[in-house]
Amino acid sequence: MSQPGASLIDSRFGEQVAVVQxxxxxxxxxxxxxxVAQDVSFxxxxxxxxxxxxxxxxxxxxxxxxxxxxxxPGSKIDNGTVTVLGRDMFTLGERELRDxxxxxxxxxxxxxxxxxxxxxxxxxxxxxxxxxxxxxxxPARIAEFADLVRLPTPEExxxxxxxxxxxxxxxxxxxxxxxxxxPQVMVLDEPTTALDVITQGAVLAxxxxxxxxxxxxxxxxxxxxxxxxxxxxxxxxxxKGVATERGAARDVLTAPRAAYTKRLLAAAxxxxxxxxxxxxxxxxxxxxxxxxxxxxGVDIRYPRAISLAVRNFQIDIREGETVAIxxxxxxxxxxxxHAIAGLLGVEHGEAVITAAxxxxxxxxxxxxxxxxxVRRSVQMIFQNADLALNPRRSIGDSVxxxxxxxxxxxxxxxxxxxxxxxxxxxxxxxxxxxxVPGQLSGGQRQRIGIARALAAEPRLLIADEITTALDVSVxxxxxxxxxxxxxxxxxxxxxxxxxxxxxxxxxxxIVVMKEGYVVESGPAAAILDDPRHxxxxxxxxxxxxxxxERLPSVDIEQRVRRVDASAAMVDVASGHLVxxxxxxxx
Amino acid sequence: MSxxxxxxxxxxxxxxxxxxxxxxxxxxxxxxxxxVLSPYDPIASNADAALMGSSWxxxxxxxxxxxxxxxxTLYGGRFALVVSVLATTICVxxxxxxxxxxxxxxxxxxxxxxxxxxxxxxxxxxxxLLLIVSVFGSGTWVIVVAIAAVYxxxxxxxxxxxARPVMRSAYVVAAQSRGxxxxxxxxxxxxxxxxxxxxxxxxxxxxxxxxxxxTLSFLGFGVNPPNPDWGLMIQENRTALVVAPMGTLSPIIxxxxxxxxxxxxxxxxxxxxxxDRAMRGVA
Numbered sequence: 001m002s003q004p005g006a007s008l009i010d011s012r013f014g015e016q017v018a019v020v021q022x023x024x025x026x027x028x029x030x031x032x033x034x035x036v037a038q039d040v041s042f043x044x045x046x047x048x049x050x051x052x053x054x055x056x057x058x059x060x061x062x063x064x065x066x067x068x069x070x071x072x073p074g075s076k077i078d079n080g081t082v083t084v085l086g087r088d089m090f091t092l093g094e095r096e097l098r099d100x101x102x103x104x105x106x107x108x109x110x111x112x113x114x115x116x117x118x119x120x121x122x123x124x125x126x127x128x129x130x131x132x133x134x135x136x137x138x139p140a141r142i143a144e145f146a147d148l149v150r151l152p153t154p155e156e157x158x159x160x161x162x163x164x165x166x167x168x169x170x171x172x173x174x175x176x177x178x179x180x181x182x183p184q185v186m187v188l189d190e191p192t193t194a195l196d197v198i199t200q201g202a203v204l205a206x207x208x209x210x211x212x213x214x215x216x217x218x219x220x221x222x223x224x225x226x227x228x229x230x231x232x233x234x235x236x237x238x239x240k241g242v243a244t245e246r247g248a249a250r251d252v253l254t255a256p257r258a259a260y261t262k263r264l265l266a267a268a269x270x271x272x273x274x275x276x277x278x279x280x281x282x283x284x285x286x287x288x289x290x291x292x293x294x295x296x297g298v299d300i301r302y303p304r305a306i307s308l309a310v311r312n313f314q315i316d317i318r319e320g321e322t323v324a325i326x327x328x329x330x331x332x333x334x335x336x337x338h339a340i341a342g343l344l345g346v347e348h349g350e351a352v353i354t355a356a357x358x359x360x361x362x363x364x365x366x367x368x369x370x371x372x373x374v375r376r377s378v379q380m381i382f383q384n385a386d387l388a389l390n391p392r393r394s395i396g397d398s399v400x401x402x403x404x405x406x407x408x409x410x411x412x413x414x415x416x417x418x419x420x421x422x423x424x425x426x427x428x429x430x431x432x433x434x435x436v437p438g439q440l441s442g443g444q445r446q447r448i449g450i451a452r453a454l455a456a457e458p459r460l461l462i463a464d465e466i467t468t469a470l471d472v473s474v475x476x477x478x479x480x481x482x483x484x485x486x487x488x489x490x491x492x493x494x495x496x497x498x499x500x501x502x503x504x505x506x507x508x509x510i511v512v513m514k515e516g517y518v519v520e521s522g523p524a525a526a527i528l529d530d531p532r533h534x535x536x537x538x539x540x541x542x543x544x545x546x547x548x549e550r551l552p553s554v555d556i557e558q559r560v561r562r563v564d565a566s567a568a569m570v571d572v573a574s575g576h577l578v579x580x581x582x583x584x585x586x
Numbered sequence: 587m588s589x590x591x592x593x594x595x596x597x598x599x600x601x602x603x604x605x606x607x608x609x610x611x612x613x614x615x616x617x618x619x620x621x622v623l624s625p626y627d628p629i630a631s632n633a634d635a636a637l638m639g640s641s642w643x644x645x646x647x648x649x650x651x652x653x654x655x656x657x658x659t660l661y662g663g664r665f666a667l668v669v670s671v672l673a674t675t676i677c678v679x680x681x682x683x684x685x686x687x688x689x690x691x692x693x694x695x696x697x698x699x700x701x702x703x704x705x706x707x708x709x710x711x712x713x714x715l716l717l718i719v720s721v722f723g724s725g726t727w728v729i730v731v732a733i734a735a736v737y738x739x740x741x742x743x744x745x746x747x748x749a750r751p752v753m754r755s756a757y758v759v760a761a762q763s764r765g766x767x768x769x770x771x772x773x774x775x776x777x778x779x780x781x782x783x784x785x786x787x788x789x790x791x792x793x794x795x796x797x798x799x800x801t802l803s804f805l806g807f808g809v810n811p812p813n814p815d816w817g818l819m820i821q822e823n824r825t826a827l828v829v830a831p832m833g834t835l836s837p838i839i840x841x842x843x844x845x846x847x848x849x850x851x852x853x854x855x856x857x858x859x860x861x862d863r864a865m866r867g868v869a
Contacts, residue, residue: 341763367765375765387756392778401774402764456764 013233014046017184017217018067018105023080025062025071025241036062036075037241044185049211049218051232051249053225055264055471056442059241064187064221066090068105069097084185103133106178110190112170116162122173123158126180133181145176150206167329168199172206179210188220192227196328196498201542201552204230208551223471225268225546229253237261254547267476269501271528271543282525285508289318290354292492293340293363293460298349300332300339308347309335310516314569317460317492319354324495324507324524326539332516337464337496341380342367353377356459376406379453383465385445389437395448396433399423402455422451427481443474447481454485461486461493467502479506500543504528509575512536517563522576532572534583535563603854609847613840617663626654628661628814637830646832649823651812658814659836663844665808665815669730670795676734678788681741686772686780688742689749700746703739711736712801719807729808733795741787748783752776782859789852793845800841816841 025037037059044050044067052060062072066082069089082089084105092100109115116125123142130137139158146154149172162170171191178186188207192200208231211218222228228235228249235252237245237260245258254274256262265274273279298313310332317323325333338344340351340363351363355377367375379402382388389398399419402408409415420430426447437445446466453461463482467475483506486493497503503510504524511521512535520533531537542552567580578584599607616623625645632652639647646655688699706714718732752758753776761771777784802808803817811818816837823833 342765343759343763367763370765372765380760380763382756382760384756388760390757390775390778392781393774405764405766452760 013048016043017046017085018044018219019081019083020063020066021081021083023063023066023082024078025059025066025075026078027072027075035078035241037238039080040236040238040241040243041080042236042243042246044217044219046184046217047211047215048234049220049232051228051235052219052221052238053223053228053235053264054238055223055473057240058238060221060223060238061189063238064189064219065107067185067187067219068101068107099133102129102183103181104183105185105187106181106183107187107189108171108174108178108191111194112174113162113167113194116170116173118162121159121161122165122170126158126173126177129177130180135181145180146173148179148210149173149176150202151176166199167195168203171195171199171203175203175206175210179214179216182214183216185217185219188218190222191220193222193224197500197542198328198538198552200227201544204544205551205553207231224544225253225265225472226544226548229546229548230544230551237264250547264472265546267473268546269472269476269479269499269505270545271501271504271540272545272548274547282523283322283506283508285318285321289320291316292319292321293317293353293494294350295340295352295363296350298336298339298351299347300335300344301347302335302344308516310339310513311565312517313349314518314521315494315511317494319459319492320486320490321508322486322493322495322506323509323511324497324503325511325513326497326500326503327513328498330515331513333496333498333513334464335516336513337380337462337494340460340494341378341462342370342375353460356457372406376402376456377459378462379456379458379460380462380464381446381449381453381466384469385442385449385466386437386469388449389445389452391437393436394433395423395435395437395440398437398448399433399452399455402452406456408455408457418455422455423448425454425485426451427477441474442470443478446470446474446478450478450482450485454489459492461491462496463493464496465498467497468499475502482506500528500539501545512539515563517565517579518569518577519563519579519581520577522573526573526576530573530576532576532578532585533581535581599854599858602850603858606847606850606852606854609843610851613663613844613847614667616660617667620657620660620664624654624657624660626657628653628657629812631812637826637833639830640832646836647830649819649830649833650826653812653814655819655823655830655833655836658819659816659840661814662816662819662837663840665726665803665813666796666799666817666841669726669733669799670792672730673733673737673795674788674792676730677737678741678784678791680734681738681743681787682745682777682780682784684738685742685745685747686749686776688746689753690768690772690776692753696746699742703742706736706739707743711798715798715802716805716807719802724802724807724810729799729802733798736798737791737795741791744787745780745784748780749776752779755779782856785859786852786856789848789855793848793852796841796845796848 021041023037023040024035026033026035040063042050052064054060066089067084069092077090084100116122126142126145127137142158143154146158151157151169151172165173192203195203204227220228220232232249234247235249236243237252237258239260245252245256245261252261253265256265295313295315299308300310301308313336315323325336327333339346345366346364352360353363355361355374357373361374396419399422400415403415403418409418419433423430423432428444428447467478470478495503495506507524509522510524510527512519512527512533514535520527520536527536531540564581569577570580570586572578572586578586580586630653635648635652636650637648638644644654646659648654684699688696714736715732719728722728758771758775761775799808800817803815804821809815809818819837820834827834
């Protein structure tokens with residue numbers, strides 16, 4: 001590396017506020033020296049937003065946190081300097097560093113829900129950072145900050161505890177804490193990863209607005225190319241600690257030069273095709289395939305809960321079809337998945353599946369009361385494969401369990417062979433049977449999750465947010481694998497996701513849920529190209545995609561009205577159902 | 587496990603843990619081999635050689651009845667060790683089962699079990715023991731069962747605490763969605779993941795049991811004279827502490843070595859197992 005970030009000096013922005021030069025960070029793991037970042041250089045100018053993108057393990061968070069003079073215990077700087085506002089962060093003493101942190105450089109952490117103190121009112125937490133740096137901290141001032149981050153009823157909301165706020169509100173409080181001291185540099189570490197699409201859009205719009213108002217410099221770290229594309233001026237793509245590409249966000253994310261960036265972009269699921277690419281054909285599906293699962297008027301309630309979690313749910317899944325349920329957290333999409341999987345009982349309504357014995361079977365009972373053939377017919381793949389596999393059992397053991405439980409194999413030898421076949425089928429090798437989950441990567445673990453579900457020889461797979469925890473490139477592979485296996489085994493799939501772009505690449509039909517109600521359902525193309533319900537439209541408007549610089553409007557959350565409990569579903573086109581709420585286009 | 591991996595994991599344990607294990611092993615080996623190692627019959631009294639200091643004939647001297655202190659110390663741990671192994675095994679097995687059941691069923695079953703455990707825990711262990719022993723006599727089995735009963739609630743509490751987060755893990759939910767029965771879920775999914783806690787609990791509990799047995803003997807409810815036992819020896823010889831100190835000190839030292847050894851071993855084991863074994867690929 002020659003000049004630090006020479007290519008990034010941009011006349012649009014003011015003076016350099018942070019310079020990272022030839023930064024190399026490593027830590028020792030046993031006898032090995034692991035390099036987290038190597039010769040990373042970049043400059044952050046006044047009023048500029050720089051995006052650090054990369055997959056997990058790329059070192060992007062580690063690099064970003066050096067702007068606060070922070071290193072994980074055990075890590076060390078082998079080479080290079082980090083200069084913020086003319087001061088070398090790693091030569092500062094404890095005191096000077098504390099003065100810099102929060103005052104000059106602030107950070108907004110990834111999961112605000114976990115970084116706010118649960119036992120303290122949020123106003124008090126904003127006050128703390130002001131007090132610490134000797135700034136005005138009376139209640140009126142704190143309410144001003146709450147207002148600045150566009151929280152409704154600021155005076156009232158600062159009196160609440162973190163658990164009384166939604167995820168988006170918590171993130172806004174974290175942002176308020178960061179900007180309260182009027183810092184010149186703000187580090188955003190995956191600021192929207194834990195948020196719903198609509199909330200994400202609103203938070204990004206807020207960040208953009210604050211940057212302009214307060215003239216801050218922002219370093220945003222994200223694995224989401226869309227997020228970075230929406231708010232960064234310049235980006236640096238990190239791959240295993242090495243900056244593989246850098247430049248203006250527009251150029252890098254629309255016309256990448258490095259092979260790695262190209263691969264990342266190609267793997268990112270999209271709602272709209274990348275510029276210059278044709279619109280992909282809708283996934284064809286035979287309308288005359290027999291129905292596998294039918295739910296009509298299903299009400300679901302959690303044990304001992306006062307109100308229903310899901311009301312009047314309706315779905316038809318045909319053989320070989322993939323139906324996706326989308327919605328924000330709390331919309332009831334996972335509740336539906338759990339009820340069909342039998343983890344919850346159905347209170348009212350009809351739920352019938354054509355089980356593996358080709359007979360029509362009732363699905364209203366929880367799993368304990370279902371006959372084995374029904375249990376076997378519905379198999380679930382879990383969101384977080386790391387947690388869904390018993391860490392103390394070998395992979396072979398985990399995959400063999402359904403084989404034995406559902407008597408799919410008769411002998412030990414046969415079981416072993418079948419496990420080998422299943423592992424090969426999900427793109428792994430028989431050797432994996434002897435390993436334990438801790439030795440596998442996230443993508444490999446999710447493949448095991450799929451193999452375990454397949455072992456039961458089901459008819460319906462329930463995929464509950466199965467790619468949320470994965471990097472985009474791994475996500476693409478897992479989705480492709482799922483599609484292949486579905487085709488080969490003639491499986492139907494209920495695909496639960498909050499990500500419309502992912503859904504577009506897999507689903508034949510889409511069901512949109514909000515507050516426990518279905519608000520719109522129909523063929524994927526109809527929903528995505530001709531959304532009729534205001535909520536579906538807001539969802540689609542909120543999606544930020546790589547190469548798109550347009551941001552959703554700041555008030556997008558307000559546009560989403562509540563669902564009318566008495567509204568009926570109206571068929572607007574063949575099979576395209578819309579809930580007749582206020583604002584729905586019927 | 588091959589020899590190489592055994593050696594590697596031994597060095598992973600750390601020096602302090604190895605010292606602890608060595609202390610326990612030495613005490614146990616000496617107690618087991620006491621019939622071979624003892625120079626004298628531990629209960630043979632000799633009025634001519636009462637309360638003697640250390641000599642070549644009696645390395646640790648003799649007690650008020652002229653019995654050889656070394657021989658009595660070697661034999662003295664046997665009762666405590668046997669009771670400890672039996673009682674600890676029973677109470678850990680029982681406690682782990684009750685704790686796992688409480689964690690598994692949650693709701694009112696958990697509530698009922700926990701309240702009963704709390705009630706038992708509220709009374710000091712020694713009081714329970716004295717009560718049981720006064721009613722049923724001080725036979726070995728009575729003491730074993732009594733100690734097991736007294737310590738089961740504590741083990742159950744610890745197990746319940748360790749099992750609760752595991753119960754909510756996605757792999758348990760996965761098992762439930764397969765329609766697994768309760769017992770396979772507890773045995774297959776929950777136990778392997780709380781085994782580390784249970785093992786450490788076993789070592790800690792064994793050490794408490796040994797102290798409790800010695801306390802009982804000291805109070806006159808455990809081993810009957812003239813049989814040798816550390817607690818009893820301390821009680822018998824403490825009046826002669828100034829004249830023949832080794833009569834009191836040697837059982838104390840033996841007891842301390844065993845208890846400290848068990849503590850160090852349990853502590854080290856806890857640290858060793860606490861680091862996620864799964865990460866190192868130990869299934």
